Amino acid sequence: MTDWAKREERRELGFYKKRGLCLVRGEGARVYDSQGNEYVDCIAGHGVASIGHNNRYVKEALAEQANRIITCPESFANDTRTQYLDDLAQVTPEGLDRFYLCNSGTEAVEAALKIAVATTGRTRIISTMRGFHGRTMGALTTTWSCTYRREFAPPFPEVLFVPHGDTEALEDVLDEDTAAVILEGIQGEGGIHVASEEYLRAVHGLCERNGALFIADEIQTGFGRTGKWFFSDHAGVVPDLMCTAKAMAGGLPMGAVAGGRRIENLPSGLHGSTFGGNPLACAAASAALGYMRSRDLPARAREMGDWFINQLREIEHPQIRDIRGRGLMVGVDMRGRVTPYLKKLQEGGILALPAGRTVLRFLPPLTITEAELAQVVQTLKDILGEA
Ligand SMILES: Cc1ncc(COP(=O)(O)O)c(C=O)c1O
The missing domain is CATH 3.40.640.10 (Type I PLP-dependent aspartate aminotransferase-like (Major domain))
Known part of the structure; x- marks a missing residue:
């Protein structure tokens, strides 16, 4: 937990559990923390930053x-x-x-x-x-x-x-x-x-x-x-x-x-x-x-989403129960709690959200590139390989 996160938490009424990082900058589908680390942002402000950061x-x-x-x-x-x-x-x-x-x-x-x-x-x-x-x-x-x-x-x-x-x-x-x-x-x-x-x-x-x-x-x-x-x-x-x-x-x-x-x-x-x-x-x-x-972002979401979901389906790991979604609103239902996967993804440079207890949720900017999505898929594969 960074000092920023600790300070912020002390000044709040406790509704939010901090995820340790202090995000200070964003560019497209990437965000940067106070220590200069880069992340592919599949949270996008809980689905807010659809056109990417810093537009x-x-x-x-x-x-x-x-x-x-x-x-x-x-x-x-x-x-x-x-x-x-x-x-x-x-x-x-x-x-x-x-x-x-x-x-x-x-x-x-x-x-x-x-x-x-x-x-x-x-x-x-x-x-x-x-x-x-x-x-x-x-x-x-x-x-x-x-x-x-x-x-x-x-x-x-x-x-x-x-x-x-x-x-x-x-x-x-x-x-x-x-x-x-x-x-x-x-x-x-x-x-x-x-x-x-x-x-x-x-x-x-x-x-x-x-x-x-x-x-x-x-x-x-x-x-x-x-x-x-x-x-x-x-x-x-x-x-x-x-x-x-x-x-x-x-x-x-x-x-x-x-x-x-x-x-x-x-x-x-x-x-x-x-x-x-x-x-x-x-x-x-x-x-x-x-x-x-x-930029016809709905069409882009459809195209990128189809590609992303197909890539995720190819992983075929026993820990994955189901993959659901449409466009760039995608969930990977895991056999077990999702919190450890979210933590490992974050350590690997990918920010994602939970949806309930077992689902990893990806809501990236609709401007995300194929290379960035490929990075998400590879990081998830690496994590599952370790599991
Ligand atoms: C489907 C849906 N409805 C309502 C809300 C509430 O929106 P807000 O957090 O802006 O009040 C959300 C937020 O996540 C949502 O996903």
Whole structure:
């Protein structure tokens, strides 16, 4: 543990267990620690740095905006924000073209839940087992794992959990009291479990028939990570509400809810955020989105992801139980706890994340090169060779 990490830990309330390093610089898919060591970054700020670290266009946009105006409440229009909203509507699924801007994933989920209740006049929410939707009280109620929920009484009156991927189980509980069904197309935190396209289409149809809203949580899957702009695009499904955050603004905190045709405009004052849609985040988001579009990063994620998953599948080691994912959202399910592998990967110059107890999760920048991914595969092979 470096001195920086020890000092930081002493000044915090204890929510984060430090991984020893102090990261001081990033460039593309690589980050550097305070001792000058280099790492291939398959954490990317928990899926935030999709366009890579230290992106020139985002830096220039931030500097330009900071020289004009940094903050502007949503009760006034702002040119940068207006332009961003138009840009965003170019990539969201057809018809999802009105937005609420906020500052994080959990805030986007909070807002979507409130919108669902206000729109339908119903209060029951259906979520999925192993699902993760955030840590503020409303979003937390729809998060499955007791690790996150056990200390807190549920603030949402009624949340039911059904198995992810099971249409019949959903059909059994969805009724005229249900305001919304919320789910991730690929469960990230829950272990990289990929929903089938048929399942997404069935969920959408069931919601429509029962007067409930379908909330797609695209916070981790969004902005090209799975090989399309949004995971819902693989199934050709247009959710009623779509939550996004993470990769949106090239590293700056930002989130959004996109609303479709079934969402009418809501009474003013029903919801809001002081920092939501601030010009600085919007300027970064416009630059990040422009970069993703000009380099077709969703296509790149698809191509690189296919290559990476194939290479991982070729390892065929008895310690590997399964390899799952889509695009550059990839999980390697190990027979046993994942923490020792994460530690060894880090020592070997690769940063990766856990997803549950046994899954190694890779969320690299979508700009990562084949050579960098090959380094990840080789390091994992070396570690498994030692095991
Ligand atoms: C699918 C999903 N939903 C919601 C969240 C919460 O986002 P945030 O940490 O920005 O509040 C996350 C974060 O990992 C997530 O992966």
